[in-house]
Amino acid sequence: MGCAGCFPQPPAISYVGSDGRPARHIFDFLITKTDGERIAVAIKPMQRVMKLNFASELEAASAAASKSLADRVLLVTDQHIDRVAAAEAARTLAWSRPSLTEATA
Numbered sequence: 001m002g003c004a005g006c007f008p009q010p011p012a013i014s015y016v017g018s019d020g021r022p023a024r025h026i027f028d029f030l031i032t033k034t035d036g037e038r039i040a041v042a043i044k045p046m047q048r049v050m051k052l053n054f055a056s057e058l059e060a061a062s063a064a065a066s067k068s069l070a071d072r073v074l075l076v077t078d079q080h081i082d083r084v085a086a087a088e089a090a091r092t093l094a095w096s097r098p099s100l101t102e103a104t105a
Contacts (some may be wrong), residue, residue, distance in 0.1 A: 010040060014099035016019045025061040030070060040070035047079040 010030040017023035027040040042058055049055060055075065062073040 013061045013065045015060045038070040038075045043076045046079045049077055
């Protein structure tokens with residue numbers, strides 16, 4: 001079921017993993033800036049990035065992603081997020097866009 005204003009995730013990227021086996025990655029977001037630059041964003045907790053050697057996997061996925069998907073790749077972890085600012089942004093978004101927080105039946 002879709003929703004108005006929702007954006008689908010970018011398509012899966014197939015690549016060869018660090019173990020030499022075929023792998024796939026789906027980026028969490030694809031951002032298009034006003035200047036036209038497209039950024040594929042992966043969001044992971046830093047603990048998982050370290051434990052799973054995710055940076056190497058993301059590098060392989062990035063190399064396999066075509067320029068038609070994105071101009072560059074960005075990894076965002078919990079180390080990049082100011083929790084107070086994120087909570088305030090969530091409150092502001094919920095207040096200004098109540099449709100984003102309404103449950104659908």
